[in-house]
Amino acid sequence: MRPDNIISDNFDPDALDREYARRQAASRPAEAPAPKKPQKTVKKSSKFKDNSIVRFVTDRRTRTFAGIALLCWATYLLIAAISYFTTGADDQSAVLNNTVSEMARNPENVRNAGGALGAFLSQNFISNGLGIGAFVIIFYFFALAWKLLNRKSRISFWSLTMKSLIVTITVSIVLGLVTYSAGSWLYWGGVHGYEINKFLLANTGIPGAILVSLLLVGLVMAIYLNELRIAYVTYRRKINAHNARVAAEKAAKEEERRRIEESLRKSDELVDNVTPAGNTVAEEPVTERQLVFDEDPFTSMPEPATDNDRQVYHDTVIPSSIEPDTASEIQERDITEHCYEPSYKETVSEKESETATDSEIGLTVKDNAIQEAESVEMKPYDPTAELPRFHFPSVELLKEVKLKTEIVDETEMEENKERIIATLKNYKIAISHIEATVGPTVTLYEIIPAEGVRISQIKNLSDDIALSLRALGVRIIAPIPGKGTVGIEVPNKDPQMVPIRSVITSRQFQETKCILPMAMGAEISKDIYIADLTDTPHLLVAGATGQGKSVGLNTIITSLLYKKHPSELKFVLIDPKSVEFNLYAKLERHYLAKLPDEENPIITDPMKVVATLNSLCVEMDNRFALLNKADERNIKDYNDKFIARKLNPENGHMFMPYIVVIVDEFADLIMVAGKEVERPIARLAQKARAAGIHLILATQRPSTDVITGMIKANFPGRMAFRVMQMVDSRTILDQPGANQLIGRGDMLISIKGEVKRVQCAFISTSEVADICRDINDQMGYTEAYTLPEYVPEGDGGAGGTSGAVSDRDPLFEEAARFIISSSTASTSMLQRRYQIGYNRAGRLMDQFEAAGIVGPASGAKPRSVLMDSLQLDRYLEINNIS
Numbered sequence: 001m002r003p004d005n006i007i008s009d010n011f012d013p014d015a016l017d018r019e020y021a022r023r024q025a026a027s028r029p030a031e032a033p034a035p036k037k038p039q040k041t042v043k044k045s046s047k048f049k050d051n052s053i054v055r056f057v058t059d060r061r062t063r064t065f066a067g068i069a070l071l072c073w074a075t076y077l078l079i080a081a082i083s084y085f086t087t088g089a090d091d092q093s094a095v096l097n098n099t100v101s102e103m104a105r106n107p108e109n110v111r112n113a114g115g116a117l118g119a120f121l122s123q124n125f126i127s128n129g130l131g132i133g134a135f136v137i138i139f140y141f142f143a144l145a146w147k148l149l150n151r152k153s154r155i156s157f158w159s160l161t162m163k164s165l166i167v168t169i170t171v172s173i174v175l176g177l178v179t180y181s182a183g184s185w186l187y188w189g190g191v192h193g194y195e196i197n198k199f200l201l202a203n204t205g206i207p208g209a210i211l212v213s214l215l216l217v218g219l220v221m222a223i224y225l226n227e228l229r230i231a232y233v234t235y236r237r238k239i240n241a242h243n244a245r246v247a248a249e250k251a252a253k254e255e256e257r258r259r260i261e262e263s264l265r266k267s268d269e270l271v272d273n274v275t276p277a278g279n280t281v282a283e284e285p286v287t288e289r290q291l292v293f294d295e296d297p298f299t300s301m302p303e304p305a306t307d308n309d310r311q312v313y314h315d316t317v318i319p320s321s322i323e324p325d326t327a328s329e330i331q332e333r334d335i336t337e338h339c340y341e342p343s344y345k346e347t348v349s350e351k352e353s354e355t356a357t358d359s360e361i362g363l364t365v366k367d368n369a370i371q372e373a374e375s376v377e378m379k380p381y382d383p384t385a386e387l388p389r390f391h392f393p394s395v396e397l398l399k400e401v402k403l404k405t406e407i408v409d410e411t412e413m414e415e416n417k418e419r420i421i422a423t424l425k426n427y428k429i430a431i432s433h434i435e436a437t438v439g440p441t442v443t444l445y446e447i448i449p450a451e452g453v454r455i456s457q458i459k460n461l462s463d464d465i466a467l468s469l470r471a472l473g474v475r476i477i478a479p480i481p482g483k484g485t486v487g488i489e490v491p492n493k494d495p496q497m498v499p500i501r502s503v504i505t506s507r508q509f510q511e512t513k514c515i516l517p518m519a520m521g522a523e524i525s526k527d528i529y530i531a532d533l534t535d536t537p538h539l540l541v542a543g544a545t546g547q548g549k550s551v552g553l554n555t556i557i558t559s560l561l562y563k564k565h566p567s568e569l570k571f572v573l574i575d576p577k578s579v580e581f582n583l584y585a586k587l588e589r590h591y592l593a594k595l596p597d598e599e600n601p602i603i604t605d606p607m608k609v610v611a612t613l614n615s616l617c618v619e620m621d622n623r624f625a626l627l628n629k630a631d632e633r634n635i636k637d638y639n640d641k642f643i644a645r646k647l648n649p650e651n652g653h654m655f656m657p658y659i660v661v662i663v664d665e666f667a668d669l670i671m672v673a674g675k676e677v678e679r680p681i682a683r684l685a686q687k688a689r690a691a692g693i694h695l696i697l698a699t700q701r702p703s704t705d706v707i708t709g710m711i712k713a714n715f716p717g718r719m720a721f722r723v724m725q726m727v728d729s730r731t732i733l734d735q736p737g738a739n740q741l742i743g744r745g746d747m748l749i750s751i752k753g754e755v756k757r758v759q760c761a762f763i764s765t766s767e768v769a770d771i772c773r774d775i776n777d778q779m780g781y782t783e784a785y786t787l788p789e790y791v792p793e794g795d796g797g798a799g800g801t802s803g804a805v806s807d808r809d810p811l812f813e814e815a816a817r818f819i820i821s822s823s824t825a826s827t828s829m830l831q832r833r834y835q836i837g838y839n840r841a842g843r844l845m846d847q848f849e850a851a852g853i854v855g856p857a858s859g860a861k862p863r864s865v866l867m868d869s870l871q872l873d874r875y876l877e878i879n880n881i882s
C-alpha cells in the first residue's frame with residue numbers, strides 16, 4: 001500500500017502506475033541489464049497487477065475504511081496526549097525504564113488514559129519529541145481522515161503536510177525557547193525544541209535564538225494570512241448573499257402585497273359597478289374587508305395564492321347576491337387586468353385553474369398570462385458588466401491647441417460692415433441695422449433691411465457683395481429662419497480650426513443626453529454643435545475631394561467612442577478605398593461588427609460589402625422579431641425593458657447594441673455593385689432606425705446617379721462639405737450653399753430640415769491612432785460582434801445551381817466563353833466585365849460549376865476552368881442553349 005498515493009489531492013492512477021514501475025525497477029538487483037528495456041517489461045508485466053491495486057486503493061470502501069481507521073487513531077492519540085498532561089509526571093519513570101509490553105503487564109503502574117501505549121506515545125511524541133507541536137500532528141491526522149471520508153474535500157495532501165510540518169517545528173522551537181529555563185517535568189517544546197534552542201543559544205546567543213523563532217512565526221503567519229483572508233472573504237460573501245436574499249424576499253413580499261391590495265381595490269370598484277343600486281347585501285363584505293385591511297392585510301387576510309384563497313376571495317370580495325356567471329367574469333377580468341406581474345400571474349393563474357375546476361365556475365387560464373420572466377428581486381441587467389474595467393479614452397490623447405483669442409480684428413469687421421452697407425446702397429437697398437457675430441471660419445453679418453425692401457433683392461446680390469468684400473464664398477441667408485433678419489456670412493481672412501479636444505471637453509458634450517451624440521464642431525455662435533444620430537437617423541455626407549469628409553467621419557466616430565461603451569455600440573466600417581478606416585481595425589474586439597469567419601474587420605471588398613449589407617438586413621429582421629416578441633417598438637424601450645430584467649434571455653432576448661454603418665466613398669461602391677448595394681441600403685434606411693441600425697454614407701460625388709432618389713428619400717440627414725458646383729449642393733442639400741463654403745471642414749448640416757453652418761472639429765490621424773491604441777490595449781471581447789450569416793437568394797437552392805434552362809442567366813453563354821478564353825474564373829472578374837452585382841456574378845459562377853465549366857470554389861483563389869471552347873460548344877448544343 002502506498003499511502004502517498006491514497007491521500008494525494010490530485011490522485012492520478014497513471015502516476016501510481018509510474019511510481020509503482022519506478023519502485024519495481026529500483027528494487028531490481030544491481031546486475032539487471034540496461035535500465036530502459038527492463039523497466040518497460042516490468043511495467044507491462046505488472047500492468048494487470050497495477051490496475052487491481054489502483055482499483056483497490058481508489059475504491060470508495062477502501063478510502064472510507066482508511067478514513068475511519070485514521071480517525072480512530074487520531075482520537076486515541078488525542079485522548080492519550082491530553083491525559084499526558086495530568087498523568088505524564090507519574091508515568092514518566094515507568095515509560096523511561098520499561099518497554100510497552102512490560103508496562104502492559106503491570107497496568108497498575110500506568111495512569112495514562114491511553115494505557116501503556118498511550119503513555120509511551122505521549123512521552124515520546126510530546127516530551128521527547130515535539131512538545132505541544134505534537135498536537136499539530138494529531139490535528140494533521142484528523143484532517144487526513146476527513147479528506148479520506150469526504151470526497152468533496154478540497155484539502156490538498158501536500159499543502160496540508162507541508163504546512164503541518166512547518167507549524168509543528170515552529171511551535172516546538174518557539175515553545176522550546178520560551179520555556180528554555182522553566183523547570184518543568186516536561187519539555188514544552190519537546191526535546192527537539194530544547195536541543196535546537198540550546199544549539200542556537202550557544203552559537204548565536206539570545207538574539208540569534210529569538211530571531212530564528214520570530215522568523216518561523218513570520219513564516220507561519222505568511223502561510224496562514226492568505227488562508228485567513230480567504231476564509232474571511234468567503235464568510236463575507238455568504239453574509240452578503242444571505243442579506244441580498246432576505247432583501248429580495250422582502251421586496252417580493254412587499255410587491256405582492258401591493259398587487260393584492262390593488263387587485264382587491266379594483267374588484268371593489270367592479271363590484272360596486274355590477275351590484276344593483278340599493279343592494280345592501282353588497283355593501284357588507286366591503287366594509288368587513290376594509291376593517292380587516294386596517295389591521296394588516298397580510299396577517300388578517302389569507303393570501304390569494306394559498307389553497308383556499310379563491311374561496312375566501314370569492315366569499316369576501318364578491319357578494320353572494322351576484323350571479324355566479326357575473327362573479328366569475330369579474331374575477332377573471334380582475335385578475336387578468338391587474339395581476340400583470342408574471343411571477344404572481346403564474347401563481348394566480350394556476351390556482352385559479354384549480355379552483356375553477358373545483359367550484360366549476362368556468363374560469364379560463366389565458367395562455368398569454370405567462371409573460372416574460374420578471375424578477376423584482378434581481379438587480380437591473382448591466383450590459384457593461386462583461387467589460388467592467390473598460391474606460392473611455394482619456395482626453396489627454398487629444399492634442400491641446402492654443403487658439404487665437406481674436407479671430408477677426410475690429411478693423412476687418414468694420415471694413416466689411418462698411419462695404420456691405422455701401423454695396424447694398426449701390427443697389428438702393430437701405431438697411432436699418434447691422435450686427436456681426438464672429439465664428440471660427442466665417443463672420444455673420446445680420447442686417448435688418450429698411451421697410452419696403454424686398455428680400456429677394458438682397459439674395460441676388462451675393463456675388464456683388466463677395467466682389468466688394470474681395471472674399472470667396474459669401475453666403476446669404478435671407479431671411480434667417482426664426483429671425484426677422486438677413487444673414488450675410490463672410491469668410492474670415494484667417495479662419496480658425498476647431499480642435500476636437502475643445503469639442504470633447506465641452507460642457508455641452510459632457511452633459512449631452514443624446515443617445516448617439518455626434519459632436520461635429522462649432523457653429524458661428526461658437527456653440528458646440530451636437531446632433532443625435534438616432535434622430536437623424538441616417539446621414540449622407542458629401543464634399544469634393546480634400547474638403548474634410550474623412551476628418552468629419554473621424555469626428556463622428558470619435559465622439560461616439562467617447563460616449564458609448566463597447567457593449568452599447570458597434571460599427572460596420574466600409575471603406576472601398578482601403579485607406580481611410582484602416583486605423584480602426586484595432587477596435588475589432590471592442591466596437592466592430594463583421595460577418596462570421598470574415599478576417600478583415602474593415603470591409604473593403606465590394607462583394608463583401610453586399611454580403612455585409614444583406615446580413616445587416618437579416619440582423620434588422622431578427623431584431624424586429626425580438627421587438628415584436630417583447631411588445632416594443634424601438635430598440636431603446638426594448639433595451640430598457642431588458643435592463644429591467646423584464647425580458648427573458650432564455651426566450652432569445654438580448655441586449656442590443658446600436659450599429660452604425662459608415663461607408664466612405666459610396667460612389668465607388670455604387671459603380672461596382674449598383675443595385676446590389678442600393679437595395680439593402682434602401683431597405684435599411686427605410687426601416688432600420690427602430691432596430692438601432694443607422695447608416696452614414698459619404699461620397700465625393702453627390703451626383704444623382706450615386707445619390708439616387710431612393711437613397712435621398714431615405715436619408716433625411718445631410719452633411720455637406722464644400723462642393724464645386726451648385727447642382728451638387730442641390731443634390732445633397734436640396735438648396736445651394738455647399739458650393740459657397742470655404743473648405744477645410746467648413747460645412748452645412750441639414751438635420752430635420754434645419755440647415756446650420758458648422759466648422760467641423762479637426763482630429764488628426766495620429767489622434768485617431770492613439771485613441772484606437774488606447775482602446776485596443778484594454779480588455780475586449782474575444783471577437784468582433786458577429787453579424788448573422790447571409791445566404792444569397794438561390795444559393796444552395798435548386799434554382800441557383802441546377803443549371804435548369806429556365807433559371808439560366810441570360811449572360812450564361814457569353815460569360816462562359818469569356819471565362820474559357822481568359823482561363824480564369826472569378827466572381828469579381830465577372831462583376832467588372834459585365835457591370836453586374838456580386839449576387840448575380842455568384843449565381844453565374846454556381847451555374848458554371850453545375851454545368852462542369854468551372855471547378856468548385858477554393859477559398860480566395862480563382863476556380864479552375866474545366867472546359868475548352870469546343871467542349872463548351874458541345875455542352876451548349878446538347879442543352880439547347882444559344
Ligand SMILES: Nc1ncnc2c1ncn2[C@@H]1O[C@H](COP(=O)(O)OP(=O)(O)OP(=O)(O)O)[C@@H](O)[C@H]1O
Nearest residue numbers: 497544545546547548549550551744745760761762
Ligand atoms: N475640420 C477641419 N479643420 C481643419 N482642417 C481640415 C478639417 N478637415 C479637413 N481639413 C484639412 O483638409 C485636408 C483634407 O481633409 P480630408 O482628408 O478629410 O478630405 P476628404 O474630403 O476626405 O478628401 P478625400 O475625399 O480626397 O478623401 C486635411 O488633411 C486637413 O488638412
